[in-house]
Amino acid sequence: xxQHMMSAYDEFEQRYSSEDDDxxxxxxxxxxxxxxxxxxxxxxxxxxxxxxxxxxxxxxxxFTRYCYAQVGRLVFMYKGKxxxxxxxxxxxQQGDPxxxxxxxxxxxxxxxxxxxAFPEACVSxxxxxxxxxxxxxxxxxxxxxxAEKGPAYGLFKNETKGEFYTPFSARNATFQxxxxxxxxxxxxxxxxxxxxxxxxxxxxxEFEAERALDIAKELTSGAKHLKRIQxxxxxxxxxxxxxxxxxxxxxxxLEPGTxxxxxxxxxxxxxxxxxxxxxxxxxxxxxxxDMAWEWAQQPVAQGGCGLRCLWTEAPAGYLAAMGAVARRAxxxxxxxxxxxxxxxxKWFDDNREFESLLDQMAEQVNxxxxxxxxxxxxxxxxxxxxxxxxxxPRQFQMSEKLYSARKxxxxxxxxxxxxVRAFRLSNxxxxxxxxxxxxxxxxxxxxxxxxxKVMLQMRLCIFLAFSKGVETCGxxxxxxxxxxxxxxxxxxxxxxxxxxxxxRVRDIIAEMYRHLKVDAHTEQKGMYLQLTSYNAYKPxxxxxxxxxxxxxxAYALDVAITDPTGKTAIGRHSHRQPxxxxxxxxxxxxxxFQKQKALTGGEIRWEKVPLVFEVTGAMGKETQKxxxxxxxxxxxxxxxxxxxxxxxxxxxTFSANGFASYWLQSISMSMARTQAESVINFINxxxxxxxxxxxxxINVN
Numbered sequence: 294x295x296q297h298m299m300s301a302y303d304e305f306e307q308r309y310s311s312e313d314d315d316x317x318x319x320x321x322x323x324x325x326x327x328x329x330x331x332x333x334x335x336x337x338x339x340x341x342x343x344x345x346x347x348x349x350x351x352x353x354x355x356f357t358r359y360c361y362a363q364v365g366r367l368v369f370m371y372k373g374k375x376x377x378x379x380x381x382x383x384x385x386q387q388g389d390p391x392x393x394x395x396x397x398x399x400x401x402x403x404x405x406x407x408x409x410a411f412p413e414a415c416v417s418x419x420x421x422x423x424x425x426x427x428x429x430x431x432x433x434x435x436x437x438x439x440a441e442k443g444p445a446y447g448l449f450k451n452e453t454k455g456e457f458y459t460p461f462s463a464r465n466a467t468f469q470x471x472x473x474x475x476x477x478x479x480x481x482x483x484x485x486x487x488x489x490x491x492x493x494x495x496x497x498x499e500f501e502a503e504r505a506l507d508i509a510k511e512l513t514s515g516a517k518h519l520k521r522i523q524x525x526x527x528x529x530x531x532x533x534x535x536x537x538x539x540x541x542x543x544x545x546x547l548e549p550g551t552x553x554x555x556x557x558x559x560x561x562x563x564x565x566x567x568x569x570x571x572x573x574x575x576x577x578x579x580x581x582x583d584m585a586w587e588w589a590q591q592p593v594a595q596g597g598c599g600l601r602c603l604w605t606e607a608p609a610g611y612l613a614a615m616g617a618v619a620r621r622a623x624x625x626x627x628x629x630x631x632x633x634x635x636x637x638x639k640w641f642d643d644n645r646e647f648e649s650l651l652d653q654m655a656e657q658v659n660x661x662x663x664x665x666x667x668x669x670x671x672x673x674x675x676x677x678x679x680x681x682x683x684x685x686p687r688q689f690q691m692s693e694k695l696y697s698a699r700k701x702x703x704x705x706x707x708x709x710x711x712x713v714r715a716f717r718l719s720n721x722x723x724x725x726x727x728x729x730x731x732x733x734x735x736x737x738x739x740x741x742x743x744x745x746k747v748m749l750q751m752r753l754c755i756f757l758a759f760s761k762g763v764e765t766c767g768x769x770x771x772x773x774x775x776x777x778x779x780x781x782x783x784x785x786x787x788x789x790x791x792x793x794x795x796x797r798v799r800d801i802i803a804e805m806y807r808h809l810k811v812d813a814h815t816e817q818k819g820m821y822l823q824l825t826s827y828n829a830y831k832p833x834x835x836x837x838x839x840x841x842x843x844x845x846x847a848y849a850l851d852v853a854i855t856d857p858t859g860k861t862a863i864g865r866h867s868h869r870q871p872x873x874x875x876x877x878x879x880x881x882x883x884x885x886f887q888k889q890k891a892l893t894g895g896e897i898r899w900e901k902v903p904l905v906f907e908v909t910g911a912m913g914k915e916t917q918k919x920x921x922x923x924x925x926x927x928x929x930x931x932x933x934x935x936x937x938x939x940x941x942x943x944x945x946t947f948s949a950n951g952f953a954s955y956w957l958q959s960i961s962m963s964m965a966r967t968q969a970e971s972v973i974n975f976i977n978x979x980x981x982x983x984x985x986x987x988x989x990x991i992n993v994n
Contacts, residue, residue, distance in 0.1 A: 295495055295546075296618055297415035297633055298325050298426040300640030302460045319471065320430030324459035325495070326480065327487060328439060329451045333421035334392065335384035336447035337399035342385070345398035357395070360386070383447060393420050403446045410438060415633040424490065426633075429459065433471050436478040450478070458483040463497040493546035501551045505543050509555035512539035513562045520569065525742040526733050528570050529598075529749070533729075537563055537601050544603060544610035545688070549650070556603045563600055571749040573758045585753040587703055588717065592693075593729045595700045596721035598752065605699060608654050609691040615647070616685025623683055641682055648679050658694045712774060712858040713754050715868035719857040722871055722911035726752060727961035730954075732946035737959055740966055747969040751779045752909075757972065762980040775858065779972040783908040784856040790971030791854070797963045798906065799834045799852045805956045809927055811841040820849050820899075836899075843922050847899040850919075853878050854906050854964070875905040875913025908968065910961040920957075927952045 301323035330336075339361050346357045365381035385395040397404075397418070408416055414427035414435065425435050439450060457480045462468050474480045486496015486504075494504035516536045519528045540559050543552050567589060568581045581589065590605075591597025619641050625634040641647060655678065700721060704714055720726055728748070731738035740748065750757055756777045764772050768786045775781040782789035799815060806813035817836035833849035842848050855878040857867040862874035882903035890897050905913040912920060931952075938945035938955060949955040 294325065294415050294417040294424045294426045295490065296615075296622075296637045296640055298323055299460070300636050301426065301428070303640065303644070305461070319468075320428060320433075322429045322459050322461045322468070323426070324429050324432055324457055324461075324470070325487070325490075326425045326427075326432045326435055326474070327456045327458075327483075327490065328423040328425070329454035330421050330423070330443070331449045331451040333448060334396055336449065337384045337396060338445075338447050339383065339399070341402065341446065342395050342399040345401050346395075349398070349401075360389070361395075396421060400446045400448060403442060403448065406442065407435075407438060411435060413632045413636075415637070419491065429471055429474070432457065433473045436474055436480065440478055452479055455480045456483040456487060457481070458486055458496065460497065491546065492542050498551060501547055502554055505540075505547060505552050505555040506558060508543065509540050509558045513559055516562050516566050519566055523742070525570050525749075526740050526745040528566075529729075529745070530732060532563065532566055532570065533599050536566070537599075540603070541601075541606070541610065544607045545614035547611070549607040549611055552603075552607055556607065560603065567598075567600060571746060571753070571755070573746060581753075582755070584703070584706065584709070585755050588753055591700060591703075592696055593726045594721070595696045596703075596717055596726070598726075598729055598749070602696075602699070605695050606688070606692050608650065609658075609695060610688045612651060612654050613685060613688035613691060615641070616682055619682045619685070641679065651679055651682075654691070657698070658691050660698070709754075710774070711863050711868040712780075713778075715857040715863060715874075716754060716778070716780070716909065718868060718871055719874070719907045719909040719911050720752065722907070722909070723917055724957050724961055725907070725909040725911035726965075727910060727958050728965045730948045731958050731962050732948050734946050735944055738946065738949070738962055740962075740969075743973060744966060744969045747779065747972055748965045751965075751969065751972070754778060757976065759976050759980065763976055764979075764981045766975065766979055778858075779968070780856060780858050780908065782971045782975045783968045784854055785859070786975070789975055790967050793971070794854055794964060794967045795834075795852055797967055798854070798904075798960060799850075801956070801959050801963055802850065802852070802904070803835050805923070805959075806835070806837060806841065809841070809923075809930060811837060811926075813837050813841075817849070834904075841926060842900075843925075844900065848902045849899050851882055851901060851903045852906075853882060853903055854908060856908050872907065872911060872913050875907050875911070875916070878905045879903050879913055879915050906960075906964065908964075910964050924953055 305321060305323050343354070343357060343362065347354050365386070367379040367381055368375055369377040369379075384399075385392040389395065397420075404416075404418065411425070411427060411431060411434070414425050414431060417424045423439075425432065427435065439448070443449065455478075457470050457474050459468070459470070462484050470482050475482050483496070485500040486494055488494055488504055489508075492508075494501045494508070496504070513536060516532070519531060519536075522528050522531070540552075540555055543555055564581060564586055567586075571581065571589075587602075588596060589598040589600050590602035591599075592601075593599045619638060622634040622637040625631050626638060704718060709717075728738075729752075733739040747757060749755075757779050760777045760779070763776050766772075766776070766781060766786055766788075768788050770781065770786070773781075775785065783794070784791055803813050803815045814836045815834065817833040820831070820833040820836070834852045835848075835850040837848040837850060839845045839847045855874045856862065857874040859874065862877060865873050865877060867873035882905070883901070886901040902915075902919055904916045904919060906916065907913070935941060936951050938950050938952075945955065949958045
């Protein structure tokens with residue numbers, strides 16, 4: 294409807310600006326009529342609804358008659374006594390899941406009559422909200438049609454609501470709409486535009502920008518109350534899923550330049566709340582450093598915390614929506630010959646501003662596909678030209694490419710050390726940070742506030758609170774950046790969480806196999822000739838029988854966790870090559886196994902499968918192959934059965950309702966939580982005498 298009016302207005306403006314048209318014919322002025330019906334749901338005729346059900350959905354007739362063929366009674370009680378009884382004779386009942394369908398069926402004939410009477414108008418129904426775009430002369434007739442025909446269907450215009458708007462009011466300040474519309478039928482004249490149409494303003498550019506900002510303020514107003522929850526993990530989940538998404542519909546409805554103010558306000562609100570969640574109140578500065586904030590806005594799979602960069606998404610969202618409009622208009626015109634749909638589609642073919650915006654997006658998205666991959670899989674060009682607008686991809690596809698290019702730009706930032714760059718690059722790999730997707734409704738996905746804050750700080754490479762107070766570790770190593778970021782206590786310190794982290798991951802993997810009804814055993818002895826630190830032959834972490842493997846041979850799984858920021862990894866360019874640290878550790882494991890195999894004369898009939906994770910939770914490339922094999926085993930066992938854990942009576946959350954999401958999140962959360970717990974413990978234990986220092990300046994970049 295919005296596009297139909299804009300298209301009609303562009304055509305009108307060209308004629309109005311020409312010398313041979315004085316523009317005095319107000320009937321030709323394009324506009325929109327927004328109609329609000331009084332108590333629409335509860336006023337429609339049930340007889341019309343039942344007749345439509347009988348014709349169009351006969352299998353539903355018996356159920357519909359059971360619900361609506363007789364008069365219902367609404368009983369009001371007070372202090373245990375009946376005080377009022379009302380007969381329910383009209384409309385569909387509140388709470389009926391089919392209520393919207395029944396409403397549409399009740400007024401189906403009215404909708405058809407309206408369309409037939411005004412074939413060139415663009416008519417849109419959003420349940421009981423009607424919007425019509427046409428010339429003012431025709432809209433007078435539409436208003437009359439509604440007033441005369443509507444009551445027979447239970448449609449009574451609300452006398453105090455309903456609006457008329459035309460873009461011509463911005464061009465001609467003296468313009469007054471038809472007295473028939475505003476006087477006789479009582480539609481308010483929205484001179485600057487509608488405050489909301491499908492949740493977004495419609496009007497002149499200045500009005501839309503102001504209203505978009507007001508909507509952003511209204512929708513983010515609740516964010517300041519997150520602190521009342523007093524649980525950092527829950528606050529983060531609500532911030533990510535409820536606050537960060539509240540204005541995304543504006544990005545699809547309005548041009549990118551129009552929503553700048555709304556995005557700026559929304560971003561400031563989200564950044565303030567996330568800074569409070571991620572950083573301890575004891576710090577002198579709770580504002581996130583710029584680089585940490587930019588990373589936090591990245592999707593989890595692209596190294597961030599999923600808080601979204603709306604500056605990046607706005608053009609993609611708007612153009613994806615316009616592409617969907619063009620596809621729908623083309624399809625409707627081809628199937629029905631609709632003149633309104635044809636008018637909408639033609640708008641795209643002759644709009645220079647839209648074409649310029651499309652070209653800019655094509656350059657960014659296609660450029661990211663061709664030049665910005667560097668370790669990602671290159672793709673064909675995603676964003677089409679104007680001539681192929683119907684092939685416009687979804688917003689997610691374009692945003693993914695834009696975020697990928699943004700990721701490499703952030704990684705190329707020269708002010709960060711190679712160690713920080715290596716850690717952040719590792720954060721961008723498969724399953725790194727999956728714990729950020731966890732919903733803490735299950736015990737295994739929960740963290741205490743202090744632990745979750747440390748997890749966020751480590752993820753974003755922010756100096757940890759009180760880490761400056763550690764001069765030496767109990768293992769004998771002296772303080773340095775690996776202490777301040779927490780990396781030292783993940784894999785390097787033998788007194789920290791190295792073994793505990795390893796064992797927890799091992800146990801989750803074994804639990805996963807048992808869930809698949811595989812007789813997997815942990816700490817299977819007698820598998821290796823290699824001696825452990827306690828002078829015993831090293832066992833297999835998890836032994837998987839050949840019946841559950843792709844090769845038919847038993848797998849001896851060997852879990853290992855490695856650090857991409859270590860000297861060896863950095864020397865082998867782990868800050869430039871993804872998963873390099875995991876690759877090094879995997880080769881070391883296999884080389885040791887090959888030596889053992891040579892000592893036995895090659896008679897080993899089982900296969901060693903190292904499962905190497907980086908401290909970020911990222912799976913090495915070989916480990917990913919193992920995971921795909923496990924996923925295939927689960928799919929084979931399940932067959933055609935449902936994939937939902939909820940429907941199968943298993944533990945689930947809305948972000949972990951499938952086999953893969955549940956177990957990947959379990960592994961990731963276990964690693965991140967164990968490491969954070971260890972960091973807190975050892976920072977506390979190793980504080981120098983007289984020092985309990987909070988970093989005065991957390992801007993690590």
